[in-house]
Amino acid sequence: MPVTRKKSRLPAAKHPSPIDLLPARRRAILIAAVGVLMEKGYARASTLEIATRARVSKRELYAEFGSKRGILEALIATSAADMQAPLAPAEIGDRHALAAALTAYGVAALTTLTNPYVLAMYRLAIAEAPADPELGEILDVKGRQPNRRALVEIVRRGQAAGFVGAGEPERLGQEFFGLLMGDLMVWLLLGVSEPPNAADIKTRAEHATQAVLALHPI
Amino acid sequence: MPVTRKKSRLPAAKHPSPIDLLPARRRAILIAAVGVLMEKGYARASTLEIATRARVSKRELYAEFGSKRGILEALIATSAADMQAPLAPAEIGDRHALAAALTAYGVAALTTLTNPYVLAMYRLAIAEAPADPELGEILDVKGRQPNRRALVEIVRRGQAAGFVGAGEPERLGQEFFGLLMGDLMVWLLLGVSEPPNAADIKTRAEHATQAVLALHPI
DNA sequence: CTGTTTCGGTACTATGGGGTACCTTATGAA
DNA sequence: TTCATAAGGTACCCCATAGTACCGAAACAG
Numbered sequence: 001m002p003v004t005r006k007k008s009r010l011p012a013a014k015h016p017s018p019i020d021l022l023p024a025r026r027r028a029i030l031i032a033a034v035g036v037l038m039e040k041g042y043a044r045a046s047t048l049e050i051a052t053r054a055r056v057s058k059r060e061l062y063a064e065f066g067s068k069r070g071i072l073e074a075l076i077a078t079s080a081a082d083m084q085a086p087l088a089p090a091e092i093g094d095r096h097a098l099a100a101a102l103t104a105y106g107v108a109a110l111t112t113l114t115n116p117y118v119l120a121m122y123r124l125a126i127a128e129a130p131a132d133p134e135l136g137e138i139l140d141v142k143g144r145q146p147n148r149r150a151l152v153e154i155v156r157r158g159q160a161a162g163f164v165g166a167g168e169p170e171r172l173g174q175e176f177f178g179l180l181m182g183d184l185m186v187w188l189l190l191g192v193s194e195p196p197n198a199a200d201i202k203t204r205a206e207h208a209t210q211a212v213l214a215l216h217p218i
Numbered sequence: 219m220p221v222t223r224k225k226s227r228l229p230a231a232k233h234p235s236p237i238d239l240l241p242a243r244r245r246a247i248l249i250a251a252v253g254v255l256m257e258k259g260y261a262r263a264s265t266l267e268i269a270t271r272a273r274v275s276k277r278e279l280y281a282e283f284g285s286k287r288g289i290l291e292a293l294i295a296t297s298a299a300d301m302q303a304p305l306a307p308a309e310i311g312d313r314h315a316l317a318a319a320l321t322a323y324g325v326a327a328l329t330t331l332t333n334p335y336v337l338a339m340y341r342l343a344i345a346e347a348p349a350d351p352e353l354g355e356i357l358d359v360k361g362r363q364p365n366r367r368a369l370v371e372i373v374r375r376g377q378a379a380g381f382v383g384a385g386e387p388e389r390l391g392q393e394f395f396g397l398l399m400g401d402l403m404v405w406l407l408l409g410v411s412e413p414p415n416a417a418d419i420k421t422r423a424e425h426a427t428q429a430v431l432a433l434h435p436i
Numbered sequence: 437c438t439g440t441t442t443c444g445g446t447a448c449t450a451t452g453g454g455g456t457a458c459c460t461t462a463t464g465a466a
Numbered sequence: 467t468t469c470a471t472a473a474g475g476t477a478c479c480c481c482a483t484a485g486t487a488c489c490g491a492a493a494c495a496g
Contacts, residue, residue, distance in 0.1 A: 041348045043261030046483060057445050062485065120348075122404070127345030129409040130259045130338075136408030144405070175429065178396035185404055186340070187362070190354030191347040211393065211433055264453055275475050280455065440495080448487075455479090462473075 026064055028054040030078065033071045038120040042072060042127055069132070072124060076135050079121040080142035083112045098158040099209050105151055106180045106205030113181070114195040119188055126189065148173060165216035172216060179208035244282055246272040248296065251289045256338040260290060260345055287350070290342060294353050297339040298360035301330045316376040317427050323369055324398050324423030331403055332413040341407055366391060383434035390434060397426035 032054035036045045047068050051061045065071045092098050112118055125135040148170075155169040155176075164172070187193040196204065250272035254263045265286050269279045283289045310316050330336055343353040366388075373387040373394075382390070405411040414422065 039348060041345060043345075044349060047485080048483075058485080059444060059446085063443090068484065122408070123344055123347060126341055126407045127259060127261075129341060129407065130257060131262060133409040136405075136410045139408060140405065140410045144401075174400045175397060178398070178400040179393060180396070181401065182392045182396040183362075183399060183403070185401070186407075187354075187358065189344045189347065189404075189407075190340070190357060191351040192354045192358045214433060215429055265455085266453070276455080277474060277476085281473090286454070438496090441493085443490105443492080445490085446488090449485090451484090452482095454481090457478080458476090460473100460475075463471085465470080466468085 025056065025060065026074075029056055029061055029064055029071065030075055032056075033075055034117060034120070037072070037075070037124055038116070042124050047071075072128070073135065073138070076121050076125055076138050077142060079118055080139050083118060083143050084146055092154075092157045092161050092163065095163040095213075098154070098161070098163045099213060101154045101158075102176065102209040102212070103202075103205045105154060106176070106208050107201055109147065109151075109177075110180060110196065110201045110204060111198075113185060114188060114201070116195065119185075119195075122185075123189055148177075151176065162218060164213060165218055167216055172212060175215065176208055176212040179211050180204060243274065243278065244292075247274055247279055247282055247289065248293055250274075251293055252335060252338070255290070255293070255342060256334070260342050265289075290346070291353065291356070294339050294343055294356050295360060297336055298357050301336060301361050302364055310372075310375045310379050310381065313381040313431075316372070316379070316381045317431060319372045319376075320394065320427040320430070321420075321423045323372060324394070324426050325419055327365065327369075327395075328398060328414065328419045328422060329416075331399070332406060332419070334413065337403075337406055337413075340403075344407065366395075369394065380436060382431060383436055385434055390430060393433065394426055394430040397429050398422060 029050065032052075033045075033050045035053060036050050039045075045068075047058060047061060050071065051058045054061070061071075065074060092101060122139065125139055129136050151173040152169045155164065155172045158164040159166060159169065184193065184196070188195060247268065250270075251263075251268045253271060254268050257263075263286075265276055265279060268289065269276045272279070279289075283292060310319060340357065343357055347354050369391040370387045373382065373390045376382040377384060377387065402411065402414070406413060
């Protein structure tokens with residue numbers, strides 16, 4: 001029986017995301033895997049269900065990814081790449097530009113990190129952490145570190161331009177991040193809190209910006 | 219063959235912890251379960267291994283907890299009870315006492331939340347969150363909420379005594395917590411970072427205290 | 437049109453483990 | 467001492483599912 005391929009229907013990323021650049025079959029499998037893994041978690045997700053939803057045979061799935069873990073790893077790597085440093089720090093011409101850059105960074109970071117799909121990836125990596133620490137490493141190296149460097153770069157430029165007080169830029173970045181997120185992420189991961197909407201995110205980012213600037217006057 | 223029961227050897231909690239008050243058999247099973255679950259995660263942990271380590275038959279295990287999930291739930295509930303509000307806020311007679319109370323709270327919170335055993339419980343609850351959101355709920359209701367109330371109470375008393383500026387105490391607490399933790403917990407859960415030692419914890423708590431007080435001058 | 441090669445689908449194997457039936461042993465009553 | 471009852475241990479059932487072998491079909495070359 002001929003099979004009509006269903007168009008993928010993931011929340012279309014704002015801009016071409018790494019997942020869009022993959023070969024069609026690979027992409028179909030990853031998209032199906034996201035759905036199944038988000039619903040069931042890693043252990044309860046079956047490769048058969050992923051293959052079925054992707055309208056692909058298990059054979060093809062294994063030809064493409066080699067193992068169940070291979071799917072997870074590809075997914076996490078893609079997702080980490082997806083959260084690449086949300087914006088290169090703009091030229092910082094005055095104190096307001098610094099605040100704007102920090103707020104924009106905060107909005108981008110919060111938007112990414114509270115996205116249900118990204119949260120699911122974190123959840124999966126955390127669940128597998130005892131058996132497979134490499135997944136966390138991938139999120140760290142490809143996700144957190146570049147992001148953090150971008151933030152630190154904003155702070156550094158702000159300091160160089162004399163719009164924010166001295167101090168280790170890394171520490172400033174950490175403070176900003178803490179003020180931004182609080183314990184939100186943990187409780188999102190636990191499924192206790194609801195993700196913030198765009199207005200909440202903006203408020204949080206502005207508040208964290210004000211606070212960190214107030215903490216480090218010139 | 220007669221079996222000699224081995225004395226349990228969990229890191230003896232500073233003070234009688236809820237787990238110490240349980241009937242011996244129940245406790246032995248829970249202690250064994252902690253070990254197995256920390257090493258393997260929920261899905262890979264087998265009830266047989268838990269029973270064996272507890273020197274108990276599967277039959278007894280099931281008589282006691284009914285199901286594998288029952289063990290996890292009991293464990294998470296116990297752990298949440300364990301992290302009960304680390305200290306009742308002392309009388310706050312001067313600004314220094316407020317700072318001390320906040321720092322003490324911070325040290326206690328960080329010590330608890332970076333403890334490998336507690337982290338394992340969070341990890342398990344997060345892993346099961348898609349299938350079983352109730353576990354997160356337990357951590358929230360029995361762990362976070364009482365803790366957060368204690369923190370807010372410290373802030374409130376500090377405000378009442380005029381040693382810290384006005385503002386929603388909840389928001390102040392959230393700021394303090396964010397400054398305290400940053401994204402530490404997520405990366406501990408992912409197995410990427412190492413838990414901070416006592417000195418790190420003290421430094422963090424003092425820094426968060428200074429920062430939050432600086433943010434809200436009288 | 438026929439041979440060959442590559443790809444895909446299905447049906448299978450092997451394994452691990454949750455939960456329980458059933459038998460054995462201890463306990464206590466008469 | 468014997469019988470009744472409760473507790474415990476072992477062995478088993480059964481299911482889910484990761485990964486693969488094998489076969490059939492399509493595509494392409496000659």
